[in-house]
Amino acid sequence: MEKEKDNFFQRVHEVARTIPVGRVTTYGAIAAHLGAPKSSRMVGWAMNNSHGTDVPAHRVVNRLGMLTGKAQFTSPTEMEERLRAEGVVVKEEKVVDFEALFWEPI
């Protein structure tokens, strides 16, 4: 059986999919969970690939709690709208009480 070479993306997708509703996490946290805290950029890349999958990319923000990836969504407001729909308050493209809503991949 062929091994999945996309383990990096697959791994990111798997972790991101584990994010509970109403919670958010950071690229660095996911990257660190994968064992590559410096590959935080790759997480964003993986998320871009995850567009169209079960991966809630809107729950992933940078360590500042800023919705840096909103521009990559179908609509730049979709990310904020989705987060609000899950109970996450977004202000100035940033997550309010970010550290309180921050969820670390287990």
Added chain:
DNA sequence: GTTTTGACGTAGC
């Protein structure tokens, strides 16, 4: 095969 870029992070000024 080399160069550029990219949804980040940290450090420096």
Added chain:
DNA sequence: CGCTACGCCAAAA
């Protein structure tokens, strides 16, 4: 307090 620069790794051109 805000911007610049560098690092880091992987994919696309």
